[in-house]
Structure formats: structure tokens, C-alpha cells
Amino acid sequence: MERPPRLICVAGDFTRYDAHAVREHRRSIDLVRYRYYGSDHVSLEMVVSVTGKSAAANRRTRRHAHMEAPQALQRQTDAMAELAVAADETLRGLGDVITRVQRKQYAAYQRRRNFACVIPPQQTKLLVYLKADPKSVDLTPGFTRDVTGLGHHGTGDLEVQLRTERDLERAQDLFRLSYAAA
Known part of the structure; x- marks a missing residue:
């Protein structure tokens, strides 16, 4: 089974707007923050991880939501x-x-x-x-x-x-x- 692609964004920091945008996209996206500890060590911290639906599932959901307008x-x-x-x-x-x-x-x-x-x-x-x-x-x-x-x-x-x-x-x-x- 083929897995959908996942986007991993690595940065020094993210804003709350970045986290909100990731949740709204409905795609598989991870926001990872890095921090330097001295000159020899780096830590990676998961800020947000969203598992999205496939593009076909997203299209199906949007189409049905539009058709079922009350x-x-x-x-x-x-x-x-x-x-x-x-x-x-x-x-x-x-x-x-x-x-x-x-x-x-x-x-x-x-x-x-x-x-x-x-x-x-x-x-x-x-x-x-x-x-x-x-x-x-x-x-x-x-x-x-x-x-x-x-x-x-x-x-x-x-x-x-x-x-x-x-x-x-x-x-x-x-x-x-x-x-x-x-």
C-alpha cells in the first residue's frame, strides 16, 4: 500500500498561526523546532503533527459537504x-x-x-x-x-x-x- 507524502518543516521556531495553518490544510504535515545546545548538540522537538487525508478523500469530502447543503x-x-x-x-x-x-x-x-x-x-x-x-x-x-x-x-x-x-x-x-x- 502506498503512503501519501508527508511534509516536514524544520525551523528555529513557529508561531501559533503556523500551527493553525497546518491544521487547516488537511495534509500530512509536521512542524519540528530545532534548538542548539552548545556547539556540539542539536535537539529536535515536534511542535505539531497532523495526519491528513489523501487528496482524493479530501475532494470526496468537499464534494459531499457541498451537495448536502441544507x-x-x-x-x-x-x-x-x-x-x-x-x-x-x-x-x-x-x-x-x-x-x-x-x-x-x-x-x-x-x-x-x-x-x-x-x-x-x-x-x-x-x-x-x-x-x-x-x-x-x-x-x-x-x-x-x-x-x-x-x-x-x-x-x-x-x-x-x-x-x-x-x-x-x-x-x-x-x-x-x-x-x-x-
Whole structure:
């Protein structure tokens, strides 16, 4: 029986990221650390040893995992796509001179400048960042959040999380507030 190849990496030290990457590859990989003791002795220490599957087994596993995607997840994704379309219509309906600029990571809605940025839908929510002052809004956990000083795609310091059509209706006053500020 033929054994699959094994990669052995020998270095002075490894980071935790190296160990994590080895576990994610699903291949047979060993990380071995060496240490010098004086000028005559060297020790080798096994840091991580991962026994992976063969490439054919990996392809089979990936193919079956993809084919068994639950229908509930597909329905959820469709619902988020519909919510994104409804949010787009709502934001464009705020005025006559609104332009939508598609960026790599988000869609920006502009009057004279950006007043809203919509991140593509995730599995359970749609994120909208508004140019409204978070201090002037009653923040609701799970719905609105102050992201001042936090890194995120788009512009604006008020994050609105949309999960349902009802959330979109609740957010319309916030959308108008941001539009007026732009």
C-alpha cells in the first residue's frame, strides 16, 4: 500500500498561526523546532503533527459537504437577498438625487457624500452603516450599534442590523436622519 507524502518543516521556531495553518490544510504535515545546545548538540522537538487525508478523500469530502447543503440555509440566503433589494429600494426612495456606487466590499448611497453603506448580506443579517450621530439615537442591542472607532467597511458611525422586513421598517427613520445629515 502506498503512503501519501508527508511534509516536514524544520525551523528555529513557529508561531501559533503556523500551527493553525497546518491544521487547516488537511495534509500530512509536521512542524519540528530545532534548538542548539552548545556547539556540539542539536535537539529536535515536534511542535505539531497532523495526519491528513489523501487528496482524493479530501475532494470526496468537499464534494459531499457541498451537495448536502441544507435547504433551510438556502431559504435563509434567499430571504437576505430579498431584504437587500428592499433596503436598496428604501434608500433610493429617500430623494431624487441619490446615486448608488458599488464598491468592492459594499454599496455606497450618496447625496452630496455618502449617507449610507450597505454590506452584502450575511447568512442572518444585512449591515447598513449610516452617517447619523450614534449619540443622538437610542441604541437598541441587536439592532443598532455605535461603531465609532471600530474598523468596518463603508462610512458612518451607526451600524444598523437588518434581519427582517420589520427591522427595515424600524430603520426608515434612521435612514432619513442620515440622508438629512448628508
